[in-house]
Amino acid sequence: MLRRALLAASASERIHRIVTTAPLTRDVVARFVAGDTADDALAVTRRLLDEGLLVSLDYLGEDAVDPQLAAAVTDEYVRLLGRLDAAGMSGGGVAEVSVKPTAVGLDLAEHGEKTARENIARICSAAREAGTTVTLDMEWHAKVEPTLRILAQLRPEFPDLGCVIQSYLRRSPEDCRALAVAGSRIRLCKGAYNAAPDVAFPTRAEVDRCYARCLRILMAGPGYPMIATHDPRLIRIAGQRARAAGRRADRFEYQMLYGIRPAEQLRLVGGGEQVRVYVPYGSDWYGYLVRRLAERPANLAFFLRSLASRG
Numbered sequence: 001m002l003r004r005a006l007l008a009a010s011a012s013e014r015i016h017r018i019v020t021t022a023p024l025t026r027d028v029v030a031r032f033v034a035g036d037t038a039d040d041a042l043a044v045t046r047r048l049l050d051e052g053l054l055v056s057l058d059y060l061g062e063d064a065v066d067p068q069l070a071a072a073v074t075d076e077y078v079r080l081l082g083r084l085d086a087a088g089m090s091g092g093g094v095a096e097v098s099v100k101p102t103a104v105g106l107d108l109a110e111h112g113e114k115t116a117r118e119n120i121a122r123i124c125s126a127a128r129e130a131g132t133t134v135t136l137d138m139e140w141h142a143k144v145e146p147t148l149r150i151l152a153q154l155r156p157e158f159p160d161l162g163c164v165i166q167s168y169l170r171r172s173p174e175d176c177r178a179l180a181v182a183g184s185r186i187r188l189c190k191g192a193y194n195a196a197p198d199v200a201f202p203t204r205a206e207v208d209r210c211y212a213r214c215l216r217i218l219m220a221g222p223g224y225p226m227i228a229t230h231d232p233r234l235i236r237i238a239g240q241r242a243r244a245a246g247r248r249a250d251r252f253e254y255q256m257l258y259g260i261r262p263a264e265q266l267r268l269v270g271g272g273e274q275v276r277v278y279v280p281y282g283s284d285w286y287g288y289l290v291r292r293l294a295e296r297p298a299n300l301a302f303f304l305r306s307l308a309s310r311g
């Protein structure tokens with residue numbers, strides 16, 4: 001209930017203004033976001049790589065409203081990949097990038113899908129130059145079809161282009177079956193958006209059961225599963241499924257968000273597993289922050305306490 005209400009309230013201009021201008025918001029943002037600039041992102045990447053973690057960098061921003069903005073976001077990714085390469089942090093895919101299709105044009109009124117596809121192709125070319133990969137984030141459910149179409153159209157040229165599947169959607173086991181093919185990189189997460197019960201599971205238990213079902217499909221197939229969750233039970237099940245499928249540690253990876261369960265990330269690395277941290281950066285952090293607060297009431301309480309104590 002709280003999660004639904006928060007996600008709905010976040011669309012309000014007034015709440016956006018209050019949250020983004022509150023002095024203490026910055027402290028909360030710093031827990032989940034590397035910083036405003038590519039320099040901040042590179043510094044955090046260096047630190048995480050030194051700890052034995054892998055990284056996926058996300059330049060924050062959603063819903064590019066004009067082609068110029070979509071092109072600017074694309075340029076930022078291309079520049080970032082060049083800098084990662086120059087710093088020796090991208091070879092072998094140790095640091096890669098995650099891209100939201102709407103941030104590079106998917107929602108433009110005219111030729112949105114074509115613009116997004118062309119911009120993603122540019123980012124994929126830059127990633128290839130840098131010796132690394134791109135993963136498409138999955139946004140709200142109306143974006144699943146166009147995102148999967150872009151994936152299918154670009155994979156012949158960029159076979160290592162990955163994408164996200166969300167277990168809150170009823171369609172996801174079927175999508176996993178279609179995508180569990182050789183070379184396919186699939187990041188499995190629960191889903192951070194709301195959707196009506198005809199398309200999404202209404203309870204956490206069902207979302208978790210669907211996650212386990214998708215896990216089984218991906219682990220049994222010839223693709224490369226990326227297990228994006230902080231849920232201890234699902235992490236345990238993933239390990240069991242990987243062993244049952246005879247997968248070595250280099251044939252799948254765990255993924256978690258920057259600032260969430262960092263000790264667990266290092267514990268898994270210590271046990272010989274691959275763990276990638278999703279690191280967002282940029283000044284357009286509002287939508288991302290709201291989703292992190294909505295996921296966990298304790299985060300929201302922490303946020304409200306910091307506003308109250310000094311605001």
Ligand SMILES: Cc1cc2nc3c(=O)[nH]c(=O)nc-3n(C[C@H](O)[C@H](O)[C@H](O)COP(=O)(O)OP(=O)(O)OC[C@H]3O[C@@H](n4cnc5c(N)ncnc54)[C@H](O)[C@@H]3O)c2cc1C
Nearest residue numbers: 137138164189190191192228229230231255256257278295
């Ligand atoms: C690498 C990665 C990429 C993602 N990409 C997408 C995407 O493209 N599209 C999309 O819809 N969603 C994406 N997500 C978000 C995801 O869908 C979930 O909303 C998020 O991961 C929380 O779900 P959970 O699996 O960790 O399980 P939950 O049941 O939400 O959490 C399990 C436990 O993890 C910890 N935890 C979880 N969330 C938080 C938090 N915010 N703060 C503190 N502790 C927390 C708590 O200990 C909690 O008990 C991504 C997540 C990851 C890790």
